[in-house]
Amino acid sequence: NCWNNIWVHCWDTVWGGVFAKLAPVTNTERDWYIFRWNCEFWSGITHLNPGLVDTIWNKEFEWDTQPEDTAATDYLKKTPAGFAMLNEYGSARYNTAGELCCLVYAKEAENHEKNHDPLRFAKWAEGQMEYIMGKNPMNRPYIVGWSPTAASHPHHRAAHGSKDQNMDNPPDQVHILWGALVGGPGADDWHRDITKDYVYNEVAVDYNAAIVGACAGLYHFFGTEDMKSEENFPPPESSYKTPEEIREFVVKSAVGQEDHRATQVLISFTNETLLPPRYLKEARARYYFNISELFQYGQTVKDIKVDIQYDKMGSQPRSDSKIQYQIVQYNDEGDCYLEFLWEGYKYYGAMDVQFALVDETPNADYEFVLDPTNDYSREGQVTEKGLGKSLNECPTEYDKITLYADGKLVWGTPPENCPDPEWLVKDDEPTNPPVPTKKVSYGDVNCDGDVDVSDAVLLARFIAEDSEATIGEQGLLNADCLADNDLTPDDIVLILKYVAKMIPITTLGKK
Numbered sequence: 399n400c401w402n403n404i405w406v407h408c409w410d411t412v413w414g415g416v417f418a419k420l421a422p423v424t425n426t427e428r429d430w431y432i433f434r435w436n437c438e439f440w441s442g443i444t445h446l447n448p449g450l451v452d453t454i455w456n457k458e459f460e461w462d463t464q465p466e467d468t469a470a471t472d473y474l475k476k477t478p479a480g481f482a483m484l485n486e487y488g489s490a491r492y493n494t495a496g497e498l499c500c501l502v503y504a505k506e507a508e509n510h511e512k513n514h515d516p517l518r519f520a521k522w523a524e525g526q527m528e529y530i531m532g533k534n535p536m537n538r539p540y541i542v543g544w545s546p547t548a549a550s551h552p553h554h555r556a557a558h559g560s561k562d563q564n565m566d567n568p569p570d571q572v573h574i575l576w577g578a579l580v581g582g583p584g585a586d587d588w589h590r591d592i593t594k595d596y597v598y599n600e601v602a603v604d605y606n607a608a609i610v611g612a613c614a615g616l617y618h619f620f621g622t623e624d625m626k627s628e629e630n631f632p633p634p635e636s637s638y639k640t641p642e643e644i645r646e647f648v649v650k651s652a653v654g655q656e657d658h659r660a661t662q663v664l665i666s667f668t669n670e671t672l673l674p675p676r677y678l679k680e681a682r683a684r685y686y687f688n689i690s691e692l693f694q695y696g697q698t699v700k701d702i703k704v705d706i707q708y709d710k711m712g713s714q715p716r717s718d719s720k721i722q723y724q725i726v727q728y729n730d731e732g733d734c735y736l737e738f739l740w741e742g743y744k745y746y747g748a749m750d751v752q753f754a755l756v757d758e759t760p761n762a763d764y765e766f767v768l769d770p771t772n773d774y775s776r777e778g779q780v781t782e783k784g785l786g787k788s789l790n791e792c793p794t795e796y797d798k799i800t801l802y803a804d805g806k807l808v809w810g811t812p813p814e815n816c817p818d819p820e821w822l823v824k825d826d827e828p829t830n831p832p833v834p835t836k837k838v839s840y841g842d843v844n845c846d847g848d849v850d851v852s853d854a855v856l857l858a859r860f861i862a863e864d865s866e867a868t869i870g871e872q873g874l875l876n877a878d879c880l881a882d883n884d885l886t887p888d889d890i891v892l893i894l895k896y897v898a899k900m901i902p903i904t905t906l907g908k909k
Contacts, residue, residue, distance in 0.1 A: 490582025501615025561747030690732035
């Protein structure tokens with residue numbers, strides 16, 4: 399029969415599912431035969447033979463009228479432990495799809511089949527699922543998060559959480575991809591649980607579509623009260639990780655070359671947000687220092703210059719963003735801070751800046767008198783000279799440099815005499831930006847005076863992080879058609895609805 403296939407119901411071949419739905423509708427002997435043959439091929443349960451193909455294509459189907467074909471040998475080979483395995487690349491996804499089809503057949507046969515056990519395919523599926531859930535030679539469930547021995551290194555970039563796109567770093571996954579079905583074992587029941595193995599540990603939507611359906615069928619036939627879903631699952635990461643494991647921001651620093659003219663500093667801070675994962679709109683860091691030693695020579699803060707020696711943000715390929723900075727003297731005693739601003743740059747992992755505070759003006763004796771020993775952010779710093787290493791190898795955690803993420807202080811302790819920034823967001827204040835006071839022309843994303851398809855296209859590219867799709871400050875205000883201080887595909891939909899004359903222009907910008 400040309401409709402029979404061994405690939406059950408998968409991403410590329412869907413005849414298994416087609417005939418599972420078609421047979422009850424047409425109720426022909428042929429369609430039920432093809433539906434059932436797939437289940438028999440996978441399970442190894444004896445085939446039922448309704449007759450020659452040219453006699454059954456339009457014959458009405460009747461239960462219990464098909465004899466067993468004991469001479470048939472066309473069955474899927476099993477592993478030594480009895481796992482039905484079609485292909486080593488994603489063996490569990492094909493297996494669970496076979497289970498799903500078998501359970502659909504059992505649901506149809508449950509109240510009709512008398513000569514054979516109507517649940518024979520369901521019982522086979524139950525045994526296969528038990529294998530997947532850990533009753534196998536590896537003692538390994540192939541569902542992530544199922545138990546302490548379950549596969550825990552799915553081939554999934556977000557779950558792995560590498561900061562340098564290295565599949566070996568970190569060695570353990572940062573997040574648990576709860577409920578994901580990994581590829582599964584090979585023909586010898588062996589499995590390798592490492593992140594970069596996309597054969598044994600791939601995960602995908604079609605993998606989980608099958609296992610969810612199979613589990614639903616198994617619960618229908620064999621479920622008990624104690625199998626009810628856990629409430630509030632999956633648990634938040636904060637409930638099972640230590641405070642050390644969920645630090646979203648860390649600042650490290652070290653001092654390089656240093657004399658009475660300049661102090662060289664390397665600051666590195668991380669954005670490892672996970673509660674929830676998010677990009678920052680902006681980050682600010684402050685380095686605090688004192689210049690009172692310059693006053694006796696008639697020098698001021700204007701004699702101090704900043705030499706940016708390395709800006710990681712500005713050095714990235716296709717990056718138009720560069721670090722911004724300013725020096726502010728905040729009292730008459732010479733206390734100052736150097737504030738860095740990273741704005742509008744999406745990144746995960748470490749951000750670095752290497753700079754030098756430089757005294758550009760010597761005194762009357764042609765000497766430089768900059769003294770770093772009275773600088774708040776210099777006290778207790780590790781140094782390149784002290785460690786005997788290159789500066790890049792030296793940074794350690796340091797809390798006298800402050801870091802602000804989207805207006806909130808997230809790291810470090812500022813000097814007691816330093817006033818809070820005007821833009822500081824307290825813990826009990828919302829982080830949403832204020833309602834814009836500028837005139838807003840909702841929908842006019844490209845600011846050309848019209849609202850048309852080109853605005854929707856530009857916004858779609860911008861949301862998809864197309865590096866060549868840029869929107870100015872006014873355009874960002876105009877694009878927020880839901881007036882919720884966020885840009886989402888729903889804003890695009892509103893623009894298109896207006897273009898299609900489905901809604902009036904006055905609808906744009908209303909919550």
